[in-house]
Amino acid sequence: MINLETPRKHRTLVDQAHQVAMNMLRPISRKYDREEHAYPQELDLLAAMIDGLSESGSAEGAGASGVRRDEAEDDSGGVRNGANLASVMSIAEMCWGDTGLLLSMPRQGLGNSAIASVATPEQQERYAGTWAAMAITEPSTGSDSASISTTARLDGDEYVINGEKIYVTSGERADSVVVWATLDKSLGRAAIKSFVVRKDNPGMKVERLEHKLGIRASDTAAITFTDCRVPAEDLLGSPEVDVKQGFAGAMATFDNTRPLVAAMAVGCARASLDLTRDLLEQAGVEIDYDRPAQVQSAAAATFLRLEADWEGAQLLTMQAAWMADNRRPNSLEASMAKAKAGRVGSDITLSCVQLAGSLGYSEVELLEKWSRDSKILDIFEGTQQIQLLIVARRLLGLTSAQLR
Secondary structure, eight states: OOOOSOOHHHHHHHHHHHHHIIIIIHHHHHHHHHSTTOOOTHHHHHHHHHHHHHHHTOOTTSSOOOOOTTSOOOOSSOOOOOHHHHHHHHHHHHHHHOHHHHHTOTTOOHHHHHHHHHOOHHHHHHTTTOOEEEEOOBTTBSSOGGGOOOEEEEETTEEEEEEEEEEEETTTTSSEEEEEEESOGGGGGGGEEEEEEETTOTTEEEEEEOOOSSOTTSOEEEEEEEEEEEEGGGBOSOOOOOTTTTTHHHHHHHHHHHHHHHHHHHHHHHHHHHHHHHHHHHTTOOOOTTSOGGGSOHHHHHHHHHHHHHHHHHHHHHHHHHHHHTTOOOHHHHHHHHHHHHHHHHHHHHHHHHHTTHHHHSTTSSHHHHHHHHHGGGTTTSOHHHHHHHHHHHHHTOOTTTOO
């Protein structure tokens, strides 16, 4: 049976993540928001600490273990609270400090989750220690990842990749980039595979860094691939095109990363709620959890609604991660968590700006920054609309061709 309290085995990790967020990330949050594209050198020490804990085996959850479709559901009757649950809980705490800085953490990129999800055991060992970004979005392809046009052509024992990717998080700083490309456009989404491309590959070029509304501490790159030759062994997972399986292999990546993004929204929203509660109390607004919202002030009633929305997002996120740890199919729950957390995260941070009045809109507090940071969490890894479409397909038992 699922228990969504913090497991005892993870409490130390969660507490440590909160301390890091409060004492290391929060103090430099405004600095790197203003100094966009400057690399946060302070993160190198933190990354070294995480690496050391991982090597000692005492930091389960430093990176998600992945949602692997090739592993059977755990029917032993036991309950596993593993690395996926630890990851979402620690990520939420880190984003309580700063979302952009969390996304800038060395060797903790979204591409690392892709590797964890679909790489072979040999590949996982070979890529251990790499910092991998993930390149999916293209200028003509937004949320419909199945329609990507970047191509990968087999030439001897190498693949030749051609195309352009945009909005690649950590695209300049990472050691490598997990690139989604199609082996054969005529075969549709079944032919889409992911490749690990090293940054020193002469066929890959970072064209520019984007100036953004939020998460400014994180670099976001546009990258082109021109006759980029990649060893065949760097295709993640199996090179076989299984039309019956379709997009399932690629979707396994999203089953892993969407709960992580939901956790980011949960953490950022929690930071806004915590600060707003303090500001309201300083202004003399009492929030009474023992009385109905309708008999309290408008500000208190609004705050209670926001907290209820936040709790729903948190529980969905933990459920999706718990199911992954216990090898249960979680595509539906991953999309539900991402949809809920992405939407209420933006709603909560913007509402907190409004509740705090002039303090919320100014740079005196971090509320305005959190409202900017949270918006991307409702967009990348699949927009709100895409998540609701996936949820509808799963619930109704319809294919993507039947429900568009």
